[in-house]
Amino acid sequence: MENVTNELGTGFITELDRYLYNNGRHYEIYEKLGAHPKTYNGKQGVYFAVWAPHASQVGVVGDFNGWNPDLNPMVPLADSGIWEVFVPGVALGQLYKYSLTTPSGKILFKADPYAFHAEFRPQTASVTADLSVYTWNDHAWVKKRENQDMLSEPLSIYEVHLGSWKRKNREEKEGYYTYKEAACELAEYVKNMGYTHIELMGIAEHPYDGSWGYQVTGYYAPTSRYGTPDEFMYFVDYMHQHGIGVILDWVPAHFPKDAHGLSEFDGEACYEYADPRKGEHPDWGTKVFDYSKYEVDNFLIANALYWVEKYHIDGLRVDAVASMLYLDYGRSSGEWVKNPHGGNENLEVIEFFKHLNSVIKERGKGAVVIAEESTAWPKVTDQPENSGLGFTFKWNMGWMHDFLEYMKLDPYFRKYNHHKMTFGLTYFTCENYILVLSHDEVVHLKGSMINKMPGLLEDKFSNLKLGYTFMIGHPGKKLLFMGQDFGQFHEWDEKDSLEWYLAKEPLGEDLNNYVRDLLHLYRKFPALYNNDYIWEGFSWINANDNERSIFSFIRHGKGVRNSLLFVLNFTPVKRPDFRVGVPKPGKYTLVLDTTHGLYQEKESGVDFKSEKTPWDDQDYSIAYPLPAFGAAIFRF
Template identity: 60%
Template sequence: MSNFTELDSYLFGQGTHYDIYKKLGAHIQMRKNTKGVCFNVWAPNAEKVYVIGEFNNWNETSHEMERVEPEGMGVYELFIPKVQKGSLYKYLIITKDGRKLYKADPYANYAELRPGTASAVTDIDHFVWSDSEWMDHRRSIGKDEVYEQPMTIYEVHSGSWKRHPGREDDGFYSYHDLEKSLIKYVKDMGYTHIELMGILEYPYDGSWGYQVTGYYAPTSRYGTPEEFAHFVNECHKNHIGVILDWVPAHFPKDAHGLAEFDGSPLYEYADPKKGEHPDWGTKIFDYGKNEVKNFLIGSALMWIEHYHIDGLRVDAVASMLYLDYGKQPGQWIPNKYGDNKNLEAIEFFKHINTLILGRNPGTVMIAEESTAWPKVTGPVEEDGLNFSYKWNMGWMHDFLDYMKLDPYFRKNNHYKMTFAMTYNESEKYILVLSHDEVVHLKCSMLNKMPGLEDDKFRNLMAGYAFMMGHPGKKLLFMGQDFAQAQEWSEARELDWYLLENPNHQKISKWMKELLHIYKRNRCLYELDSSWDGFEWINANDADRSIFSFIRKSKDGKNNLLFVINFTPVERPDYRVGVPKKKTYKLILNSEDPKFFGSDENREVSYKAVKSECDGREYSFAYPLPGYGVAVFKY
């Protein structure tokens, strides 16, 4: 009896076989009291398909696969007795024109360590999870309640976070090593989530995992699938969510990968004007083909449902939405209406986001989308794409442009720090300072800052405070929370030795304090996309480059006032307008000696008096230092 039934064929052909990874690929089974492995692969245009591997000494003709019914589906199957877990294999595909293609299994759950390119037999069904408390809570979160949860994301490239010195191999930290050290670090700092780059298997380290060949396999660079599951399990037990980068936009042309898988453009669009990215040298998935959509949807569901992943950050969304993305005139084909929208990719996003968020309450789908495409996080009923969040690239560019300026010139660019609030309600946003901003001659966050060393650190402190106070969830790339000096490179670990330097220690303590203040105060995350949760006190103090604003909780009982000075000029006579005649308690002060100040005796309580300031009836005086940050609770 075939492993792949008529019902499987029907659902796969409709693009709705949501557990497809349990049928295609290599699965350890018992047949007629014999343990072995059942191999299934989709290759409808192949002439013949063979399984070759360690178990048959890579013999090219000894194990021919059979087409299963209905034949038109093009699924091949072969059960091979006594094949062991860990055994390496590939599919040898004979094309209709007689070529031999040696392909890794698109549905493999494990792969040979690069530079090897074979797939590996494994069993992912027997891991015992113990994160029920986390998962029960996740399922209890309502659709709209998701947006009221705290979210501060620590973006991590596992291969360069830390490394073992002196090892002959790459010295990568394993999933087990990361479990012991990364979780502790993230928990101590106060982040709520880890976002992992480069977990889906990929061949070339320098792609950082954005050119995927194994959409169903955690990379073998850091260990086994079971060890990856254990890492996620431990994150959850420590109340840390896990987000993965997921890349449905394109795939590489590596010979063992998906490109022309059965001798024909199977996974990619057939026409190169639709099926290739000229700039990236990669193939574009055919979103009009049900089986291809099913391949991608099945991958996303496996990570979320099998590996308990809490969300996917979908890479390069804009490249999927626009047919002319990265292309010159003549390199692309308009849609049936004559414009540049990829209608099939739009429907794909509506389908997958609705499906995943509907089946998995409490999870998130995050779009890295860099254009002004409307309603990325809007509901399908209003022609939205139904993502949970969108990276706010506009805020990021404006923020960095402002922060790079000499403070003298900031007064003429004041709007760059206020503009994002004019469109804040249009989407559900995550404010991002990601890996893309600290590589390839872009400088680290510290070295983007103007001035000499002390000025750089104080600028960075002020910038991080503004980011943490501004509406939107947060993402910060590893190393930037202790002011990594070098640009990031995947080829080396972060410069942890910098934490022996007092200035780097202080910026780390500052970021930790900000993260814990964020988690303790509902006003900083409950109403991120509504003016009900934010109010400018003074958005127009351009001459002094000072920003003052309030974050408000739903019940009005947990409110914070932020005052941030973006010049080195002290304002001993500073006065800030406030909405109520209350006592305002200073909870964060950049002049605290544990940060960069020397003010040990600053008052903690400030009582508002009836004195007009900033258009308010009440105000209080606070001596504001150069690059000073003050956060008050009321």
């Protein structure tokens, strides 16, 4: 093979670049580090740069030089830990890695931490790519997003794992849909159902399917399982053009120990804490990022901005936030290090989140950042200037746990657990919550949503419709994992497609249509979303009817006429003489029930006139025949 010579001292990375990066403030560092097609001294090729502060020697190897570490050595840039080289003749789509010689003389071969593309697993090389080619067509969407306050907008999220949403019967790439193929079918389904956003699991490149994408080796590379970077740009663009937002799961908490990844990148602790009491997750067998290093913080914060700015992503759902905040997370006594004040809070992570969320708020053009935080850590969604972490939303894990525990009960025992459904209404204003029924709740022998429900088959479906109605009425944005909106029986398995045939079975189709009706109702009535986080948005009619397991409440809108009255019966006992108190005289129009779904405006026979009969501490009331496992929503 022809020997490929280097061009050194390029000046592509300036002294200012190095200063900003080494101080954690270079928010476009991915434009400098990594592999970038360039023309230098009249020659076309690729410029490579990598941060490897402990290495004694670094080279770039690939299919362009026979993977020979001696042919394209890199040179260090003074006092920065960065190495660079320009290699003429390297084209787009070529494979490469870095060869790093450790202080002990061992040579490591590592994928590029800033690579834009990667080989299809199980191969592990990085792939040269150019992100400047794709032409975007979602300008109207991005402009609209920039001017929206998502706290006051409807947000109903469809959580999706692309590799198992649908698969095709073909040999190529194990039957995965490509980004382009998935875009068309997924957008059609999501738009028809009425979801406002999708949340994608496992998009950043990862080596092991069973990690679901939560053990990342390529933070800047959309996984090649489904196609190229340009094809993922097309996917996001297509969603936006069809009115659908795209949220990505993002994992700044930890990374795997795979030999080609970030672990001991240059032979020593580089991206991770050196002390294993801080630098390893004993439960997960992974490494923990060292948030005390400016270069590591810069890697992650620039990565968050990269997805928002380069791929037009509408939000990031930050995984495993609690594991980052607590130094003793998953660790026993003696296995963790206290902070300088003697506590278990990771002070470096607190500052990292404040920095991250401030930058996204400043530059993200309306993009949101969502915390999967499973404890009672205060002020997760408050602003940094108020001692908050600055997230836009927080997953409401407490609500999810209480809701599922209640829904799984035999209806006879629900009267003894009434508080599980009312407790969430005592703290819903504490954070900007999203109510979640996520993938974590339908794996590992937890059972699918339909199989959590008690009773015979029809009762299971009735219970699930009732539970979803309560979820729509409860303050907070919404998230539902794929397959649970048509009653998937099997637990989710990343290796298999969803059981789509069940959506055509009578009970599955009825549930699917009902969830669609709920989602369209949710988007139609601002009372269900524009007052989510203030007390004025919700009031009980009767929170204490535990003997009959009936809940009745009102959602109040901000600056709108229509409020909504919810009545929900969580037992199989019909209440033909049911009466519910109402706050004012007038007409109460039934807009949805579990028997008929969503009523259309022109349908008759669904108006109920209030009576001057005091009930539930209200001056007026209406009588409504409440079915077994029945729910009804009235507008007034």
